[in-house]
Amino acid sequence: MNGVHDMGGMHGMGPVDAEPNEPVFHHDWEKRVLAIALATGFLKRWNIDMGRYTIEQMAPAEYLRATYYEKWLYRTERLLVERGLLTKDELASGRPNGRPPAVRALPPADVQTALRGRRAARMDDRLKAPTFKAGDRVRARNFHPSHHTRLPRYARGKVGVIDRDHGVFILPDEHATSGTKVPSHCYAVRFEGRELWGPDAGPRDAIYIDLFDEYLEPA
Amino acid sequence: MSGHDHEHDHEHDHDHDHEPGVHGAPLTDTQLRVRALESLLVDKGLVDPKALDALIDTYETKVGPRNGARVVAKAWVDPAYKQRLLADSTEAIAELGYIGRQGEDMVVLENTPKVHNMVVCTLCSCYPWPVLGLPPVWYKSAPYRARAVIDPRGVLREFGVSLGDDVEVRVWDSTAELRYLVLPERPAGTDGLSEDELAALVTRDAMIGVAKVPGPRG
Numbered sequence: 001m002n003g004v005h006d007m008g009g010m011h012g013m014g015p016v017d018a019e020p021n022e023p024v025f026h027h028d029w030e031k032r033v034l035a036i037a038l039a040t041g042f043l044k045r046w047n048i049d050m051g052r053y054t055i056e057q058m059a060p061a062e063y064l065r066a067t068y069y070e071k072w073l074y075r076t077e078r079l080l081v082e083r084g085l086l087t088k089d090e091l092a093s094g095r096p097n098g099r100p101p102a103v104r105a106l107p108p109a110d111v112q113t114a115l116r117g118r119r120a121a122r123m124d125d126r127l128k129a130p131t132f133k134a135g136d137r138v139r140a141r142n143f144h145p146s147h148h149t150r151l152p153r154y155a156r157g158k159v160g161v162i163d164r165d166h167g168v169f170i171l172p173d174e175h176a177t178s179g180t181k182v183p184s185h186c187y188a189v190r191f192e193g194r195e196l197w198g199p200d201a202g203p204r205d206a207i208y209i210d211l212f213d214e215y216l217e218p219a
Numbered sequence: 220m221s222g223h224d225h226e227h228d229h230e231h232d233h234d235h236d237h238e239p240g241v242h243g244a245p246l247t248d249t250q251l252r253v254r255a256l257e258s259l260l261v262d263k264g265l266v267d268p269k270a271l272d273a274l275i276d277t278y279e280t281k282v283g284p285r286n287g288a289r290v291v292a293k294a295w296v297d298p299a300y301k302q303r304l305l306a307d308s309t310e311a312i313a314e315l316g317y318i319g320r321q322g323e324d325m326v327v328l329e330n331t332p333k334v335h336n337m338v339v340c341t342l343c344s345c346y347p348w349p350v351l352g353l354p355p356v357w358y359k360s361a362p363y364r365a366r367a368v369i370d371p372r373g374v375l376r377e378f379g380v381s382l383g384d385d386v387e388v389r390v391w392d393s394t395a396e397l398r399y400l401v402l403p404e405r406p407a408g409t410d411g412l413s414e415d416e417l418a419a420l421v422t423r424d425a426m427i428g429v430a431k432v433p434g435p436r437g
Contacts, residue, residue: 008341
């Protein structure tokens with residue numbers, strides 16, 4: 001979706017404001033949000049692309065105002081309700097109502113195993129033959145789906161060169177809505193700065209973007 | 220920009236003496252909302268509070284940029300390791316025990332005198348957790364996400380890095396599930412240092428690619 005989350009190349013956001021000796025968390029509630037988000041994620045009622053798509057659906061002004069962990073809180077509350085693990089009334093009142101859903105909470109003893117899982121979005125390379133190979137010239141498709149995609153607006157319609165084939169991964173677009181795991185080759189595609197941004201870009205600047213077969217056509 | 224200032228207020232005010240909820244100050248709406256959510260989830264059996272504590276402890280005390288620094292230092296002193304690291308980054312990083320969430324598929328990018336790599340996630344805030352821990356606020360902020368791809372040299376200058384015109388800048392936008400770690404250049408004057416001493420020099424920002432590793436005397 002053409003959302004405000006798709007920030008690459010926007011102007012007017014101000015300078016990058018790096019905080020010296022920044023702590024891991026700035027408030028205790030941020031720790032709880034991180035942990036709640038991870039622990040409820042391990043209930044497997046949604047996937048990472050659904051999580052990202054949920055945040056993208058925040059009202060734009062709210063998205064820009066909210067901090068990272070405020071976005072995570074929004075996402076977690078919304079997905080818990082949408083997946084039927086909590087009701088809106090329970091969330092509003094803070095009081096449980098009705099039978100608990102038949103799910104097993106992540107036990108403390110399983111935390112490290114859960115965090116150290118080594119397989120996420122990568123799929124078996126045999127599931128799909130690559131469409132492109134390193135060195136191929138490609139054009140990022142000019143499409144504007146209203147749902148989740150990981151093709152940033154700033155690359156659409158632009159020509160680049162395949163730098164490398166990362167192998168087969170879950171295509172995020174379909175995964176974010178139906179949960180279907182469509183296998184797709186993911187490539188690092190090199191775009192010259194001037195192809196993306198015009199003559200004012202540095203002549204020796206390049207941007208590499210990880211893009212799927214479905215986002216690309218031969219050029 | 221109002222959005223930026225607002226984020227600044229939120230994220231940078233960590234003077235805990237003045238934090239709401241500490242020393243009897245009233246709780247903010249967000250604090251109340253988080254407490255209510257946790258208590259509801261515990262009551263419904265959806266989360267175990269001890270599991271939440273273990274998750275927090277992992278990212279507060281165990282997983283952080285010191286992990287990535289060990290990878291970098293080892294690559295600097297052990298050419299065979301560096302070769303493995305660049306050829307199969309995920310497996311070479313796993314040799315040191317750094318595996319899992321948000322680092323399942325790693326790519327290491329080597330900085331040289333002629334090529335400078337830096338990493339961003341313009342669409343959200345993807346970041347290699349097993350080697351760098353949780354991302355800093357600036358990495359997740361609108362200014363960095365917006366500008367890293369269109370004005371990388373301007374962003375680098377704000378971090379104190381001025382690159383010559385002969386240096387190529389490569390910005391890696393983490394739009395998929397690959398996670399990137401920059402292997403910075405080893406600073407001059409470090410020939411006699413041990414792997415541990417080298418690791419102590421390596422900064423988080425250098426492994427994101429917005430800084431160079433300072434020499435032993437800064």
